[in-house]
Amino acid sequence: MGTTLFDKLWQEHEVTTLSERQSLLYIDRIFLHERTGSVALNGLLERQRSVRRREHAFCTMDHIVDTLPGRGDDTLMPSGRDFIVATRHAAQETGIQLFDIADADQGIVHVISPELGIALPGLSLICPDSHTCTLGGLGALAWGVGSTEAEHALATSTLRVTRPQTMRVSFAGLLGEGVSAKDLILFTIRELSASGGAGYAIEFAGPAIDALPVEARLTLCNMTTELSAFTGLIAADRKVLDYCVGRRYAPQGELWDQAAQHWQSLRSDEGAVFNQEHSFEIGSLKPQLSWGTSPQHCVDWDDAIPHASDAPDALASAAWQRAQDYMGVTSGSQLSDYALDAAFIGSCTNSRLSDLQLAAAYLERTGHKVAKGVKALCVPDSGQVKRAAEAEGLDDIFRSAGFEWREPGCSMCFFAGGESFGKGVRVASTTNRNFEGRQGLGVRTHIASPLTVVASACAGHLVADTTA
Amino acid sequence: MTPFTQHCGVALPLLRDNIDTDAIIPSREMRTVSRSGLAAGLFAPWRYLDADARTSNPEFALNQSEYSGASILLAGDNFGCGSSREHAVWALMESGFRAVIAPSFATIFRNNALRNGLLTVALAQRDLDELVAWVSVDPAANAIQLDLEACTIESDPEKEKKVFSVDPTARDMLLKGLDEIGLTEQSMDLVSRFEERDQARRPWVYLGSD
Numbered sequence A: 001m002g003t004t005l006f007d008k009l010w011q012e013h014e015v016t017t018l019s020e021r022q023s024l025l026y027i028d029r030i031f032l033h034e035r036t037g038s039v040a041l042n043g044l045l046e047r048q049r050s051v052r053r054r055e056h057a058f059c060t061m062d063h064i065v066d067t068l069p070g071r072g073d074d075t076l077m078p079s080g081r082d083f084i085v086a087t088r089h090a091a092q093e094t095g096i097q098l099f100d101i102a103d104a105d106q107g108i109v110h111v112i113s114p115e116l117g118i119a120l121p122g123l124s125l126i127c128p129d130s131h132t133c134t135l136g137g138l139g140a141l142a143w144g145v146g147s148t149e150a151e152h153a154l155a156t157s158t159l160r161v162t163r164p165q166t167m168r169v170s171f172a173g174l175l176g177e178g179v180s181a182k183d184l185i186l187f188t189i190r191e192l193s194a195s196g197g198a199g200y201a202i203e204f205a206g207p208a209i210d211a212l213p214v215e216a217r218l219t220l221c222n223m224t225t226e227l228s229a230f231t232g233l234i235a236a237d238r239k240v241l242d243y244c245v246g247r248r249y250a251p252q253g254e255l256w257d258q259a260a261q262h263w264q265s266l267r268s269d270e271g272a273v274f275n276q277e278h279s280f281e282i283g284s285l286k287p288q289l290s291w292g293t294s295p296q297h298c299v300d301w302d303d304a305i306p307h308a309s310d311a312p313d314a315l316a317s318a319a320w321q322r323a324q325d326y327m328g329v330t331s332g333s334q335l336s337d338y339a340l341d342a343a344f345i346g347s348c349t350n351s352r353l354s355d356l357q358l359a360a361a362y363l364e365r366t367g368h369k370v371a372k373g374v375k376a377l378c379v380p381d382s383g384q385v386k387r388a389a390e391a392e393g394l395d396d397i398f399r400s401a402g403f404e405w406r407e408p409g410c411s412m413c414f415f416a417g418g419e420s421f422g423k424g425v426r427v428a429s430t431t432n433r434n435f436e437g438r439q440g441l442g443v444r445t446h447i448a449s450p451l452t453v454v455a456s457a458c459a460g461h462l463v464a465d466t467t468a
Numbered sequence B: 001m002t003p004f005t006q007h008c009g010v011a012l013p014l015l016r017d018n019i020d021t022d023a024i025i026p027s028r029e030m031r032t033v034s035r036s037g038l039a040a041g042l043f044a045p046w047r048y049l050d051a052d053a054r055t056s057n058p059e060f061a062l063n064q065s066e067y068s069g070a071s072i073l074l075a076g077d078n079f080g081c082g083s084s085r086e087h088a089v090w091a092l093m094e095s096g097f098r099a100v101i102a103p104s105f106a107t108i109f110r111n112n113a114l115r116n117g118l119l120t121v122a123l124a125q126r127d128l129d130e131l132v133a134w135v136s137v138d139p140a141a142n143a144i145q146l147d148l149e150a151c152t153i154e155s156d157p158e159k160e161k162k163v164f165s166v167d168p169t170a171r172d173m174l175l176k177g178l179d180e181i182g183l184t185e186q187s188m189d190l191v192s193r194f195e196e197r198d199q200a201r202r203p204w205v206y207l208g209s210d
């Protein structure tokens, strides 16, 4: 019987078993940010513990720092400065590498870790942030933890982990024109439900995955936490190796050859048995749009919003009704019936260079501008993404179409307490969570792909681009 | 961490599926680099009609007198999904909660709870429904008794105690109130030996001290 990719990664990092289901795992890389990482670093300092291997720990400023041009330590969030200063201080005290506000490589944690070669295939990586699963797209064993667990990893280079079960989700067929990895993961969440991955490490496989560019794989794995999964994984292939080679913290020369050879063995064996398997034919998948307040509340963009009475049970029915009330939408209507107030291209899900290229190409091809009355924002994920986009002139395209062009960070992916869209505002957003209040009190978030968001921004209402 | 052995308290039903950590404690309520000062922000989006003015929503159970002093939360499926913020656990504990009973939990939330002494009990829907029915009759009088030693829940004396299962290592940690970091620090020789072996196998992992 073959071994799954997940089991190989688990074995490779197992220091010792603690019980039937729990092991002490070695943690190769730790990444922190000023929102939850500051608490972990402070906790460590308070208990007079040190970072056991500071060369394996990194920190960035992304969550609270403003994304407005000319930003500094002061933030629109009232006490944001305290987080920034405390994080900087703790990073200095513990001697870990910080990508500070003015650093050329500053950016969203899950984006800069692959960019810098800190996340690599086969490495275990944790961060006190639920979207750490993004890095499974490189074939890394990466998952989100709490602050106390992050402290544990900093102090001991290990974590006590309960072994999840394994699931494989296979996709047959190829994504059509204008349909992206974002649509694929929204569809998967809609099919398996927001708790469908609970207790599982999910490997994505099949022809549709093989065909995905590396950045799209990161988008796909980013939202496995929206399935409540332990993490998502895609076996590293040639594309991933080509992506990683030469990055700052990636091995060089002979060490690279040795690593690359090893990484190629990190895939599920023929005949490997998973605890659960699903397969979907996605050749005719349409762009997805969320209508409610859970990522599982999605429909094909031109389908009607479902009736609460069609929900599987009473609890779900009440949840659907509450979601529709919050979102100001009614069952039976279509999402294209709703006028848009704002559009947001940003977040660790969907604001890498390839996402920006796609959205900008739409603007160039159609010549469309942002519709009157729509506030549109484009927030590149990192300093590297921003510079690469500017070198191609994408910033000009966005600006002249009516988008604001921002500094890198999480920005309005979530409401930190500072900048928000405002109560009742309907936003088409490339982010990953449409929870009540996620983007600010009363904000109505519709999650979608960058192409759908840019097309909607220009149309002035929710719509997918079907002209591609 | 606070040990958990037995607890008897008022239970508050909040029967929604997928209660996410943004709802348990919104990011805007996490104002300082600290683990405390979070209680007033617990369930802020639901418990206040206007969160800024702190106008309470009388329809929300947390604001109703019969649930005052509630220390056990009864919730829907996939409790604690979403953001990894440990503040969700800290806010619950600061507000007096010692246990959450739900059909299932999001993994990060459950791990965070365990590390702080908040008991999470995954209970079959049918058993949970029975607890809710019992509590709803008279929340203040119909308390629930949790025993982690025996892994039982006692409610209606007419009914049998409900038995729940919990991971043995987690149970041990909770019962003794163990500090996990301290525990692992006792195995650091194992970690060093692992690193020696591993460095030969995966030398590219070790970035070498500067």
Ligand code: SF4
Pocket: A062, A063, A108, A109, A110, A129, A131, A346, A347, A348, A349, A409, A410, A413, A414, A432
């Ligand atoms: S961009 Fe959004 S989802 Fe990603 S790390 Fe930042 S806040 Fe979290």
